[in-house]
Each structure stands twice: as structure tokens, then as C-alpha cells.
Amino acid sequence: MTVLAAERPTLVRPIPRLRIGLPIAAFVALVALARLWPTWHALTTAPGPVEAEAARFLLWELRLPRVLAGLAAGAAFGMAGALFQAVTRNPLAAPDLLGVTAGAQVGVLIGLTVPALAGFAGPPLLFVCGLGAASLALLAAGGWRAPPLRLLLAGGACALLLSAVLTVMLALFEQDIAGLALWSGGALYQPGADGLVEAACWLLPPLVALPFLVRGLDALALGDDAATGIGVAVLPVRFAGVITATALTAFAVALAGPIGFVGLIAPNLVRAAGIRRLTALIVLSALVGGGLLLAADGVVAGLGFSAGLSTAVATALVGTPLLLILVVRGQLLSPPDRTEAAASTRVASLAVVAPALGLALAALSAFGLAWGETWLAPARWVTAFAGGDNEAALILSIRGPRIAVAAIAGMMLAASGVVLQSVVRNALAGPELLGVTQGAALATLVGLLTWPLIGRPETFALALVGGLATLGLILLINRRRRFAPLPVALTGLAFSGLFAALTYAVIVETSAQPARALIWLVGGTYGRAWPDAVALLPWLLVSLPALALLSRPLDLLTLGEDAAAGLGLNVALLRALGLGLAAMLASAAVAIVGPLAFVGLLTPHLARLVGFHAHGDRLPVAMLLGALLTIGADILGRVALAPKEIPAGALTALIGAPYFLWLMSRGRRGTQ
């Protein structure tokens, strides 16, 4: 195309905007018509006035609003994704990754549990809560001047924090908000025609704001300095961009629930078709998003899954193959890699920090053994060990393995996160993001449901198979592209979305208590015994030498692919090895504790924030922090609301995320 253009000088490159836009629009229209056709047909061929009245009601009050709601919500998600990606200059940004979706979800929950606010439920409340989440992320990232990557990191932490809040609330008020569990899988709200018109009013302000924003946001792609140089008010534009995107997200969540996939995938699909300019990108993302959601809803309705297969699941089912095809065909152009630069000064040398953390770990473990409903003084441990104190022995046999499992799993997830972030060269990578965790969890869950009586080794094998199969698929798909970071991350995101949605669907289909099962999914150490710890330990021990061997090559990789290759590194091999090791660590941990969030994603950053950058230092520090965090969460979850148990997975985020956010804001002040 460039050659042609050079021969025939035209001013604007013949970007096939219409050639791409028209088929998309046609597709969307087709899907919408297909959804409406049966009802329309029923109306036109109705044998009598009663049937015609029923069909008319069905068409005008139920089916058409549902189609329009799907279109509008999908379009809003698509546009919000495109905006967030432009604001942060990261193609992996999306409303759910920035915490905005989770914030809006909290808004729904508040609307349900606080009767006084019931009148405000809907987009306004969701917008306020989503904006609260975005502000929290911004505040931690260091305000409007925060570089995009910091913003993404802080947003990720906020998202985890808020979903942890949601889980805890679910655990505590199970009966009151049982409906939310269903909703949180994402399903199209059916407000009827009036409700839809009312909701649509909330779509207007962001839509009106968009044209004023687009050109400034587009210029952000040049970099902040260049954009400032040509007269773009970078900070206000970013501010307005976030507000607008949040409003769009709030609207979409109010209509359709927290459907995460559309905002990420729609703009990337459009970009893969060669569209770069923001105006076209936003318009087409809206179309693609609406089409995706509508098609997914059609699949749900067409297959007759009324409640089980939610729209979110179907969206993932429809969207994943599309994204994967693009990755395989190599149509996703990578932006220039940017390594994260969370600059910070080292608090102390490793020789001080590591033993200190080790001591803290020992102290916390001892405290965890002692503290609980019954206080166990260390003196009783000895007698219990000697066989003289049966009560103490029993309590220790409950508390001991939980702490051991927490420590080992925390270390493994942290190590996995460090390796993944370096290999993928994206600070948002983590076992959760690559789909490894979700793959392992799905395999374990399906196994447990199919053969309720299987034992530990089989569970282990299932988790490993699930995690490694996910990784294998990712590697296979990206083999020809030498495991380049962005395609790997996108493939992983596609799988994680798909598997999480499927897991959720399995739970809803098979369990009478969706809330309970949802809590299982958060991960935890409840009821883990010594054999669990014994089973987990070898995996950690085996991986330690491998981690030590990989740490220097991983350091080289931070210089960039070319520089690392120039220094004699086999980059493709290192990536494959690193991914394999990380997947193994994460899968083994998931087999025992379930998909524990936060640890793998954010402990690597914690280690960096306290000043450890080289992998030889960062790995041990991150692992110790991971163990500390997980044990702390385990103890707190056990004791805080006894006899109710808060899942450790929720607490790791509840403890870790605020600390992380605080460190981020403090680190910024230190460097300026």
C-alpha cells in the first residue's frame, strides 16, 4: 500500500475506512435483524388479535429494547475501551483493568443494600462509584501528570481491591444480594422500552463530549511533549477522556453488568484492521462492540440457556476466537515496547531486607499458629508435639498446614509474577492475566464436579494440565512471532477472559449456591492439611535453581530484545523457558489454594517499589513479600469475622492493594 501511495501522490492515504466500516455496520444490522426477525414474523403471521397483541408486546416491550440495550451497552464498552487505550497509550487498557467496572459494580451493590439510595440506582450512582475508583487510581498514580503505565498499575490495584470488597460483601450478606451473584456474570438488563429511554439519557453527555475530545486525545499518541508542543492541553484532555470513558462504562454496566471483554477486544479488533486514527477507531469500536455483545446475547438466547450461560460468557466465547485469529495471522502491530519505570530508591541492601523479611515471616507464622479462637501459647506447642496436649495438637494440625500452604503458594505466585512481567515486558502481566490461573482453576473445577471423589494427586494433575495446556496454546499460537510480548499478552487475556467466564458458567449451572462457589473461586486456604503443603513444596524447591539460572538472562532482557540478543541471549528460548516456569509455578499453586488474586500481579511491583530491580534481588524479595502477604491474609480471614471465614484471596487484595497504592503515591513524591 505504501509503495502504491508513493507512486501516486495523494494527500490522504487511501485507508479503507469505508471498506471496513460498511461490512461491520452490515454485520451489526444483520445480527440485530436476526434477533428481531422471529418476533416480527410472529407478529405479521399472528392468527388472531390476542396473539397479535402478545406478539406486539413481545416485540416492542421486550425484544426490541433488549436488542437496543445490547447494542448500546456494547457500543459504550467499545468506545470506553478505545478512550482508555488512547489516554493511557497502552493497547491493553480497558475499563475493567482500570478498576472502573469494579467501581460501578460496587455502585450496584450499594444501590441494592442501602435502601435510601435506591432512588439513585442506575447510571448516576454507578458513574459516581466508577469515578471514585478512577480517582483513587489517579491519586495513587500521582495525579494527572502520572505517566500512563503508573495509571494502569494503580488502576489494576484498585480493580483488585474493589473486587475483593465485592467478594467480602458477598460472603457477609449472602442472602441479601444473591441476585448480584448472577448479575455479576453479566446479563442484559431488560428494563422495557421506558427504562431504556431513561437510561439512554445518560449516554448523551459522553457522546456530546466526544467530538471535542477526539483530536486532543489523538495527538497524545505523539507523546506528551510533542502533544504539548503543538498546543494540546495534555492534562485536561486526559482528565476529560477519563471522565467520558467512565461515564460510558457506567452506562454500559448499568445496562449489561460488568462485561469485561468488549472494551478490550473491540478497539484491538478495529486496530488490527488497519484503523489508527482515533475518530475512526472510536466509531468502529462502538459498532464492533455493539455487534459483539448483540451476537453473544443472540447465542445465549438461541441456544436456550436462559440463566446459565450469561452474556459475558457468550461474549468471551464469541470474542476469543476472533482475537486469536488476529494474533495467529500477525495482524496485531506491536507498539514500541516500554519497560516500566517505577523509579524508587532502595530502602536497604538485600543483605538487610531479606533476613528482615525472613524474620518477619517466621514471626508472623508463629503468631498465626498461636492466634485464633483459642490462644495457643508456644509452651503448649511443645507439649502437643510430645503428645501431651490433644486439644493443642488438633488446633495446630488445622492452623499449621494452612500457614505452610499460604507461605509456599505466596512465594510461588510471586515468583511466577516476576518472571511473567519480565518475559512479557508488560507491567500488567501476571498469572491471572495470562490465563494460566483461570485455565488451572477451570480444569480443577470441572474435575471436581465430574469426579467428586478424586483425591489430591488427581486435583494437582488437573490443575497442572489446565495451566500448562493454556500456556501451551499461548506458546503455539505465538511460536511464529517468537513470543513477542504484546501478542502473548493479548492471547493470554483472551484465554483468561474465556476461562473465567466458562468457570463461572459451570458454577452457576451446577451449584445451588452461586455465591458460595464464587467465593471458592477467589481462592483460599480453608481446610488445607499437611499433605497439601507436602505436595506443594517440591514444586517450589524444583523451581528455585531454575529461577536462579534465569535471573541474569531476565536482567538482560530488560534492556530490550535487540540489546539482549546482541549480548548473546537466545531471546525466544528464554521467553519460552520463562513462560513455562511461570505457568508451572502458578498452576501448582492454584491446584492447592485456588486462583488467589493479587499476589502474582502486584508483589513484583512491591519489590520494585522498595528498590529492587535486578532479578537476583527482586525474586527473593517478591517471594518473601508474597509469603508474608498470603499468611497475613490467611490469619486475618480466619480471625477477623470468626466464625465466618473471609477467603484469603479477597484479603490478599484488601491488605496488599492499599499498601501498594500507598507505596506508589509515596514513591512518586520521593522521585520528584
Added chain:
Amino acid sequence: MSGAIALEGRTLTVAYGGRRVLDGLEVAITAGGVTALCGPNGCGKSTLLRALAGLQPIQAGSVRIDGRALGTLRRRERARALALLAQANEVPAGLTVFELAAYGRHAHRPLIGGLSTTDRTAILDALSATGLREHAARDVTALSGGERQRAWIAMALAQQCRVLLLDEPTTWLDVRHQVELVLALKALNRERGITIVCVLHDLNQAAALADRVLLMQAGRILHDGPPDQVLTPDNLAEVYGVEMWRLDHPESAAPLCVPAFAPVRHRSHEFRS
């Protein structure tokens, strides 16, 4: 050197984390001239350039453009008055040369609406001035290094400003592209009267391009004047700490500075740590 002052910095002080990079620096750029900023790495050249462009927060002092304080100008006014070409520029994938240059019109356009005829004329004019007219529809990423640099200059020209600031525009280019760029800048200055301030590492380029050289060290301007007066062996030894030969260009008699490759004098204590 008696023309009007286009750009002026008064008692400029810039500090990064407590370290003063510029310390009460005074500088006045003559309108219609070409000024080269030279000096060793870390002497504050780029910081000074960014401060003059209003991109660098300054702790004390002020920048005035055409007699007006830069801080009081609105963002768009400033973009119409001066343009800065940064050292390393990100090139977003899938952008044509024309589209890149069109970004330069941002400060001239209303918030909504397409390019006006004036905009198009300005963009095409900028592309012609940089010799990129026939490359208008090409992808910026598909250009050679020299062409890409000129595409960024075209963007700055499309801003239609009177002052153009460039940070090491020739650093990544081969000799041919360096020469082309220097000639292009000279032509812009001569034919359009654009005031140019340029950070340069190559002293011979500075001598060929500029009518005035500012030699900086450790956040201060030590020498200021025409190239043949500033680029003397003594001054260069003082600033860079190496022995240099000073020759005359056989044709233009412009100064040529060649390192003697004699052992470096140890004077590191004079640099700020």
C-alpha cells in the same frame, strides 16, 4: 547582533530533585538568527531548550517570547509562537506524513471540524519546504531516518511559528542526511526568517549552521558569540576538557574543530556530581 530579542530567559533556575541543572541563567535569542547550543553531556543544553519552550517547570526566573512572559500565554498561543522538536520522538504506527504534519495545525483549528483550506495550504507548504511533498501519503514509519526527522520539522513548520527549537536534530543521521538537514534549516532561516535555536553536538555543524554559538558548561553559558570567536582551542579545552585543533574550512573559512586525541586533562572536579 542588534536585532530584536525573540526569546529571552531571565535568571532561569531548574533543579531535578535538589540538583541545580540551570542556575540563574540569562539568555537572549536574537530574532531571525540561528543559535547553536553546545557543551558537554549533562551541561543543561536540553534542559535550557525545554525551559525556553515552556515544557520544563522552572523553579525561578522567567521566559519571555517577543517581550511577553511565556507563562501568561495560552497553550495554543504558545504553540503558534514556537515549536520544539524533541530529541527522540515516538512515531505512532500507521500515520502518514501528511497526517503527522497536520497535527501541527492543532493550535490553529477550532475544537471541532476538519482541516480548512488554510490548514491544507500550511501543511502542503510545510511539506514542500522540507522536500516531503511527494511523500505525503507514505507511512512515517516507512521513511528513512533523515526523512522522518524532516517530517517532524514539517509538523513544527505547520505550526507557522516564528521560533523553532531543535534538540540534537542530526544525531542519528548519516553524513548525507546531516548535510541535507543543516542546509534545509539554513534555508528556512534565510527564506522565512524563522528564528532557530538548535542543540548540537557536532561543533563543525554548529559552525556551518549558526551565526551564534552558546558554549555551556555545568548549567551556565561560558562563551557567547559568532562561531569563529567562540570555538577557540582555549574555550573548548575549558569546556570539554580535551585538546582540540582549530582549522579553517578551505572554502568557507568557517572554523573546523578537530580533537587532537591527546590524553584527556583531568578536570572532572569541575563538573557537578
